[in-house]
Amino acid sequence: MEEDTILYYNGKQFLLTNSIQELIGIINVPYRKEEMIENTSISKRWYWKKGALAYWYSEDDGGIRFFKSKEDYENVDISATEYSSEKEMIRAQGMYDSLYVKEYPEKVLSTFYIWDELGFNISTRGTSDTIARICIFPLPMRAIRSPFSKNKPNSQPKAIAAEKKDYEDYTRSLPKGAFKGKITYNGNTCDFSQLKATDWDKMVKQLGLEGAYYDDPGDSKQWSRRNRSYEVHITFNRMTNEGSIDYRSPDEVGSIDFVEKIIISK
Known part of the structure; x- marks a missing residue:
């Protein structure tokens, strides 16, 4: 099956090899920018003249491994x-005989450009200007995600703090609104403004993503949909909040069986 991998936004063609600034110009709508930063970290190794050594393997919980x-x-x-x-x-x-310490400075892991009203973000690696990934969110994920819980059995305080930072970083990268535009794929168009939060099957049918060709690899073949092009990777991630700990329950936000996000990457 031949797939159309040319990307357009409002009829204007763009490539994933374009700079983020070029795509910002094409979108021409205000956005906000968030940087995901890896904090300063320290690596430690201890040595004994008798040949023994140890290293600090987890900054989160202070664990040391000795040999x-x-x-x-x-x-x-x-x-x-x-x-x-x-x-x-x-x-x-x-007492050890020598100690090796190396400090790794703070660095930007990725930069997100977020269009809150349009419901999508674009990320680059580090401070690079090259597009790494486009994520489209047809649901208001900030309102649907479960709040962060500190009640994690057998977790050290530093590990919980690290998980909380990851949770907050990801939340910052999410658009505040949901995508309600149209997507055309291989000549098939789906208007997301006309779909409900339980319309996964309807979306799959409208975009022509039915059949084994679009199955997700692995055990959960029917769970998500993806293309097979080597030029542009497109994945439609499915989600449900039935029995989920990651999303608010049906009693809180209603039943969901829909697209969590559409990922477009090189």
Whole structure:
């Protein structure tokens, strides 16, 4: 099956290789910009003259892995002795002879350009000007997502804080509104302003995404729809809030069986 992979916005052609500034000019609607930042991090390694070594493997929970020798460290069949702190490790193994510390500065992982009223965002990697991904949200995901919960069994405070940051970062990247425009794919057009939150099957039919050709790889073949072009990847991610912990319940926001997001990437 031959697929049309030429992209248009309001009749104007663009490429995923275009700069974000070119596409901003084509869209010509106000947007906001959010940067996803990786905080400063530190890598630590401890060494003993007797050959032992240890490394800090998780900044989130302070975990340290200790090996009696370099050979043990390189042997995947040998498990490390784990300590929750440097103080605990020194009590058990004695004072180390040398310490290596490297600090990694704060860096921008990705930049999001968000059109709240139009219901989509465009991301670039780091501070690059090249488009990495376009995400279209036919539902108001900010209102549908479950609030962040701190009630996570067996999680350390730092791990919970890191998860909370990820949750807040992703929320910032989401448009405040939903996409209510039209999408045309391979000559088939779907008007999302005319669809309800339970119209997944209707959307699939209108865009001609039925059949095994558009099945998602893996075990859940019928769950999402995707094209097979190597030039432009398009994925229609399905979602439901029935029994979900990620989304608000049907009692709160009504039943949902629809598109979570449409992802367009190179």
